[in-house]
Amino acid sequence: MEDDFASNLPSALTPSESAYAVTPHDTLALPAVPKFLYVGVGGRVTLRSRDAAADVVFENVPSGGYIYVRPSHVRASGTTASAIVACA
Numbered sequence: 001m002e003d004d005f006a007s008n009l010p011s012a013l014t015p016s017e018s019a020y021a022v023t024p025h026d027t028l029a030l031p032a033v034p035k036f037l038y039v040g041v042g043g044r045v046t047l048r049s050r051d052a053a054a055d056v057v058f059e060n061v062p063s064g065g066y067i068y069v070r071p072s073h074v075r076a077s078g079t080t081a082s083a084i085v086a087c088a
Contacts, residue, residue: 012070016087024076024084032088037067037074040083046075 010017016035024046033050042063048055050070058067061081074084 019085019087022074022084022086024074024079026076029072030074030086032086033070033072034086034088035068035070036087037069037071038085038087039063039065039067039081040085041081043080043082044078045081045084046078047071048073048075 008014012035018032019038020031022030022037037045037047039045039061040063042061042065045058045061045067046055047058047067047069048071050072055073055075055078057078061067071086
């Protein structure tokens with residue numbers, strides 16, 4: 001398959017190269033820090049961004065919404081949203 005963008009270097013502003021399902025967990029870090037999260041079924045998302053010292057809560061994230069942060073963790077406690085996909 002031809003890839004017209006193969007010579008572009010990845011950056012925070014380029015499209016994601018991979019995606020994976022997120023299973024919220026209170027202690028385990030995500031396997032890779034993504035560029036953003038996609039929320040399939042809306043609700044609350046509790047996460048820790050990559051360089052933060054504390055968690056933050058995103059309230060009322062709509063179904064099909066995006067969270068444009070680079071999280072290291074998505075917590076099970078406090079997260080009611082589901083079908084979360086990390087785009088790295």
